[in-house]
Amino acid sequence: MKFPKKVRICEVGPRDGFQSVVQWIETSDKIEVVKRLFEAGVDLMEVTSFVSPKAIPQMQDAAEVVQSLKGTPYIGKAFALVPNKKGADRAVENGINRLAVVISASEAHNMSNVRKTPAQSLKELSEIRKAYPQIHIKLSLATAFGCPFEGEVPMERVQEVVDGAVTLGIHDICLCDTIGVAVPTQVSRIVAELKLNHPQIDWSLHLHNTRGLAAANTVAALEEGIDRFETAAGGLGGCPFAPGASGNMATEDMVYLLDELGIVTGVNVNKVIAATEFMTSRTGCSGDSKINSVTIHKIFQGRGAV
Amino acid sequence: MKFPKKVRICEVGPRDGFQSVVQWIETSDKIEVVKRLFEAGVDLMEVTSFVSPKAIPQMQDAAEVVQSLKGTPYIGKAFALVPNKKGADRAVENGINRLAVVISASEAHNMSNVRKTPAQSLKELSEIRKAYPQIHIKLSLATAFGCPFEGEVPMERVQEVVDGAVTLGIHDICLCDTIGVAVPTQVSRIVAELKLNHPQIDWSLHLHNTRGLAAANTVAALEEGIDRFETAAGGLGGCPFAPGASGNMATEDMVYLLDELGIVTGVNVNKVIAATEFMTSRTGCSGDSKINSVTIHKIFQGRGAV
Numbered sequence: 001m002k003f004p005k006k007v008r009i010c011e012v013g014p015r016d017g018f019q020s021v022v023q024w025i026e027t028s029d030k031i032e033v034v035k036r037l038f039e040a041g042v043d044l045m046e047v048t049s050f051v052s053p054k055a056i057p058q059m060q061d062a063a064e065v066v067q068s069l070k071g072t073p074y075i076g077k078a079f080a081l082v083p084n085k086k087g088a089d090r091a092v093e094n095g096i097n098r099l100a101v102v103i104s105a106s107e108a109h110n111m112s113n114v115r116k117t118p119a120q121s122l123k124e125l126s127e128i129r130k131a132y133p134q135i136h137i138k139l140s141l142a143t144a145f146g147c148p149f150e151g152e153v154p155m156e157r158v159q160e161v162v163d164g165a166v167t168l169g170i171h172d173i174c175l176c177d178t179i180g181v182a183v184p185t186q187v188s189r190i191v192a193e194l195k196l197n198h199p200q201i202d203w204s205l206h207l208h209n210t211r212g213l214a215a216a217n218t219v220a221a222l223e224e225g226i227d228r229f230e231t232a233a234g235g236l237g238g239c240p241f242a243p244g245a246s247g248n249m250a251t252e253d254m255v256y257l258l259d260e261l262g263i264v265t266g267v268n269v270n271k272v273i274a275a276t277e278f279m280t281s282r283t284g285c286s287g288d289s290k291i292n293s294v295t296i297h298k299i300f301q302g303r304g305a306v
Numbered sequence: 307m308k309f310p311k312k313v314r315i316c317e318v319g320p321r322d323g324f325q326s327v328v329q330w331i332e333t334s335d336k337i338e339v340v341k342r343l344f345e346a347g348v349d350l351m352e353v354t355s356f357v358s359p360k361a362i363p364q365m366q367d368a369a370e371v372v373q374s375l376k377g378t379p380y381i382g383k384a385f386a387l388v389p390n391k392k393g394a395d396r397a398v399e400n401g402i403n404r405l406a407v408v409i410s411a412s413e414a415h416n417m418s419n420v421r422k423t424p425a426q427s428l429k430e431l432s433e434i435r436k437a438y439p440q441i442h443i444k445l446s447l448a449t450a451f452g453c454p455f456e457g458e459v460p461m462e463r464v465q466e467v468v469d470g471a472v473t474l475g476i477h478d479i480c481l482c483d484t485i486g487v488a489v490p491t492q493v494s495r496i497v498a499e500l501k502l503n504h505p506q507i508d509w510s511l512h513l514h515n516t517r518g519l520a521a522a523n524t525v526a527a528l529e530e531g532i533d534r535f536e537t538a539a540g541g542l543g544g545c546p547f548a549p550g551a552s553g554n555m556a557t558e559d560m561v562y563l564l565d566e567l568g569i570v571t572g573v574n575v576n577k578v579i580a581a582t583e584f585m586t587s588r589t590g591c592s593g594d595s596k597i598n599s600v601t602i603h604k605i606f607q608g609r610g611a612v
Contacts, residue, residue, distance in 0.1 A: 148604070185566075209518075211562060211601055215519050216525045219490050219525065298487045
């Protein structure tokens with residue numbers, strides 16, 4: 001097994017995690033979670049999303065979350081997810097330097113998400129690119145490994161959106177397994193093909209653990225040279241418009257795995273565990289991580305306890 | 307990725323799963339679960355263990371469970387786990403044809419389990435082998451990837467028990483990640499080394515998902531040619547003498563993964579899911595499987611539901 005020496009982690013819990021929580025989370029708690037996760041050492045973070053407050057009420061405090069980062073080194077590492085130009089405008093107005101623009105490879109999912117075809121979303125991506133040439137833009141390519149409405153997504157659909165984004169000068173593309181249906185052989189095949197066609201792109205993966213294969217898919221991606229992953233502290237998360245999409249790969253599970261494989265991340269797993277504990281105690285939301293303050297230890301003290 | 311074309315599943319839920327359940331499970335329910343899991347198509351099953359009823363009261367009905375299989379084709383596929391000669395005697399008396407003799411690679415775990423050193427347990431294995439030359443014996447090599455008391459287990463300790471068993475004419479060895487600490491690179495390394503030294507052995511793996519890596523470890527083992535795995539319906543389980551060892555790799559998660567990889571198992575995943583649902587509804591014990599009657603479907607009916 002041959003892996004990259006170093007992997008970057010993009011934390012998405014404050015966006016992909018919180019957006020699926022129905023019960024209101026206090027803005028001050030969101031800001032504290034963002035701060036603690038940056039302090040744990042993640043390279044990048046999706047801190048919120050600028051979406052319709054009607055569609056996702058939980059994200060209505062996006063501006064306050066972003067503004068809390070002003071004057072800190074974290075603002076340069078913060079992404080906001082936006083589904084359209086209007087969201088991009090609000091994000092940039094509030095000081096965001098990095099946009100994650102989401103487009104689904106499958107038409108049915110993109111229609112369900114933003115009521116546009118992928119081609120129409122690409123046109124909107126073009127407008128965002130033109131309006132903000134100085135802003136870093138990542139394409140979050142949803143349903144790249146399967147769609148909850150259409151099932152298998154033909155590779156041509158994935159290629160079309162990728163090609164469209166590449167034409168617009170996007171260099172940062174994240175392949176998202178929105179509903180957790182990817183399997184290791186598929187990850188190897190799709191990643192290898194895309195990397196071959198577009199070696200200049202900074203590829204990353206966003207995996208959900210819905211069917212228990214996020215770690216196995218991670219290893220398959222590492223073997224193909226992927227060195228950037230999106231994960232959510234506590235394994236929170238799920239797309240509100242993709243039924244059954246619960247459970248991002250947990251950040252602590254990812255960091256534990258990478259630590260064990262001898263891959264450098266710069267992330268302190270104990271600080272992620274502490275951030276998750278704070279988050280679950282304050283927000284009442286529970287995730288699906290395997291690594292916690294008990295399982296992080298492999299040796300048990302006190303044999304009497306057995 | 308190169309995998310075996312066919313994989314055999316040894317179900318261990320009725321043994322490794324039930325033994326960790328404190329609340330009494332009715333013998334008739336145990337027998338029904340065993341029957342349903344055989345009907346789902348598993349090749350082999352650990353149906354119970356002949357251990358001290360004082361140590362593990364849940365297994366006190368081992369004789370009745372085994373006797374329920376008499377006159378059925380399943381008796382030939384049924385293993386009983388035994389920790390010593392006394393257990394082997396009881397198992398064989400009751401009609402068992404396959405014994406799983408458990409020995410830990412780490413001394414501290416073996417002492418905790420059976421109050422013997424691994425060398426003393428090998429001597430007992432020798433007695434069992436001599437007493438029952440006609441009985442199929444599997445060595446269940448516990449703590450092969452790590453020990454809850456000693457931490458890392460040197461490869462020499464693993465080799466010693468393997469060599470001892472091979473000398474006794476054992477051809478069936480299962481490497482058990484008793485507390486779920488194995489990582490894919492370690493699995494590749496240990497399996498490759500053992501297979502190289504003992505190519506005549508029918509190797510299998512028994513993985514726990516304590517740290518979320520059972521599926522990733524499975525893929526690593528498949529790549530090394532392992533074609534037999536021990537799993538527990540519902541992801542139940544854990545060694546009662548290995549703290550934190552909760553969660554066997556779930557049979558339905560394994561079969562789903564193998565199905566997706568195009569590997570033949572002969573197991574009907576829907577029947578395993580149904581057996582798990584029966585088991586959890588009747589026994590009150592809940593496991594840790596990701597695949598269930600919802601997640602087995604990748605396409606969601608009715609978009610209105612989002």
